[in-house]
Amino acid sequence: MPAERITSTTLAAMKRRRDAIACLTCYDAAFAGLLESAGLEVLLVGDSLGMVLQGQPTTVPVKLEHMVYHSACVSRAAARSLVIADMPFLSYATADRALAAAERLMGDGGAAMVKLEGGGELAQTVARLTRFGVPVCAHLGLLPQSVHRLGGYRYQGRDDAGAARIRADALALQDAGASLLVLECVPAALAQALAGELDMPVIGIGAGSGCDGQVLVLHDMLGLLPGRSPTFSKDFAAAYGSVAAALAGYVAEVKERSFPGPGHTLY
Numbered sequence: 001m002p003a004e005r006i007t008s009t010t011l012a013a014m015k016r017r018r019d020a021i022a023c024l025t026c027y028d029a030a031f032a033g034l035l036e037s038a039g040l041e042v043l044l045v046g047d048s049l050g051m052v053l054q055g056q057p058t059t060v061p062v063k064l065e066h067m068v069y070h071s072a073c074v075s076r077a078a079a080r081s082l083v084i085a086d087m088p089f090l091s092y093a094t095a096d097r098a099l100a101a102a103e104r105l106m107g108d109g110g111a112a113m114v115k116l117e118g119g120g121e122l123a124q125t126v127a128r129l130t131r132f133g134v135p136v137c138a139h140l141g142l143l144p145q146s147v148h149r150l151g152g153y154r155y156q157g158r159d160d161a162g163a164a165r166i167r168a169d170a171l172a173l174q175d176a177g178a179s180l181l182v183l184e185c186v187p188a189a190l191a192q193a194l195a196g197e198l199d200m201p202v203i204g205i206g207a208g209s210g211c212d213g214q215v216l217v218l219h220d221m222l223g224l225l226p227g228r229s230p231t232f233s234k235d236f237a238a239a240y241g242s243v244a245a246a247l248a249g250y251v252a253e254v255k256e257r258s259f260p261g262p263g264h265t266l267y
């Protein structure tokens, strides 16, 4: 009998038990099988695929079609893990567009949750999605789709005003119905405080070890992008010697909260 599917309810229970959530990005069926076997609870079909698979300079050129295709590849091979699909650039610029994008990502792509980048300005959109049965993961801190406004991939929430904005955004999105939060490139102290305050689990990337779980880009943690991976990432393939061992080592280090260590925590 197949094990029960992981949902946002499973992840909320893990948070309450202080059981760390292990997540990686995943873009195809072969890796989906390996990641699920290694014990990853969450597979994120990230729009990072634009940079990692397509060789684009940013995630901005990624299209809904691309996300639907890769979500379908991953979800076909994942029986138990929660498959989250990124909504690409501007595909959730209005609530109507977001509902149409969710229809494709879940209906054709087989995703069980969608993720969108932004704060309180998205509360109405998140409320509409969740009211119609679309589980939503929020994404705060460094927002790669806003790289042309931000001027680069830099840490966010480093001053009091920035930290207060991220906190207010997180509370607004949780109130609107978001059931998960990815916090990218914020100081570890801020991420730990938010994880303590919020009911929804907080999955960190470059946000220290005080989160409820961790996510990395698969190709970074497998050392497939030498010289092009962020400092907060770690080459688990170099540390463990094979793909399967790297995935198992990542899950173990996330669960025992030894990753990210001080060397992978910038602020």
Ligand SMILES: Nc1nc(=O)c2c([nH]1)NC[C@@H]1CN(c3ccc(C(=O)N[C@@H](CCC(=O)O)C(=O)O)cc3)CN21
Residues within 6 Å of the ligand: 047, 048, 051, 052, 059, 142, 144, 153, 154, 155, 185, 216, 217, 219, 220, 225, 228, 229, 230, 231, 232, 266
């Ligand atoms: N391969 C890859 N890994 C990622 O983690 C990733 C992507 N691609 N594409 C989409 C976004 C972009 N991300 C990035 C990209 C670069 C940095 C970076 O170079 N950060 C600097 C810190 C800058 C600062 O000090 O504020 C670093 O040294 O890590 C961070 C996140 C995270 N995501």
Ligand SMILES: CC(C)C(=O)C(=O)O
Residues within 6 Å of the ligand: 025, 044, 045, 046, 047, 048, 049, 086, 182, 184, 205, 215, 216, 217
């Ligand atoms: C880095 C994660 C959080 C992401 O959004 C992506 O891979 O696109």
Ligand SMILES: [Mg+2]
Residues within 6 Å of the ligand: 046, 047, 048, 059, 086, 144
């Ligand atoms: Mg993304």
